[in-house]
Amino acid sequence: MSLHVVLWIVTGLLATVMLISTSKMFVPREKMAAMGGRASAWVLDFSPGALRAIGALELLAAVGLILPAVLDIAPIMVPVTATCVAVLFVGATAMRLRRGERATIVPDLVYLAMAVFVAWGRFGPEPFTG
Template sequence: MNVALWIVAGVLAAVLFASSAKLVIPKEKILAAGGYAAWAEDFSPAALKALGVVDLMGAVGLILPAVLGIAPALVPVAATGVALLFVGAIVVRVRRGLWATAVAEVLYLALAVFVAWGRFGPESFA
């Protein structure tokens, strides 16, 4: 179970790290990517940067506390925050009718809930 939680946390961290590219990519380039990025129309450039920071902090929070052994109890807290982030992403995508990408977000939500459950419960670092 511990190995599965590490793998899932790593996958989520990779997804979040890739998504944090919003920090350096201008809104116009995000919108130019096409239909799946249409959700970015609903946000200002500053809000997109803030979302990029949240993504980056989620990626860091899922991995670094446990790897470094400094406050590893923050991992399930980070996983809970990531789950809330994906709930918001699902809402945005469903409102815009982006059903295909909403399905992926539901999968990521399930993975985040799994990590939070596993690290709060049976495989906690405490």
């Protein structure tokens, strides 16, 4: 399997995670905290407006990871978006550490690694242009 295909798979998975994460824009934070247990309790630290803003950024990330390459309109935005997603997950990791949620930090680190991999791959050995 070529690096290009692997990058597409990882990008698709990451975009799916981002899209699913936008649920915080529509589900009341109290309900999210109750549904997800300790892993979702962090939503109570944020206002509903802040959660909508985070959800909007995640929606833009899902779009930015896929559409620029598919439509061949500014495909450089794919690795730029992946870099932004990596920054988002650095913040998520820091928040989990601050809250003492070491057991729930693993998914955030996996998503961070995926975003770094996509950024590296699309800026480096498998860009869409050139």
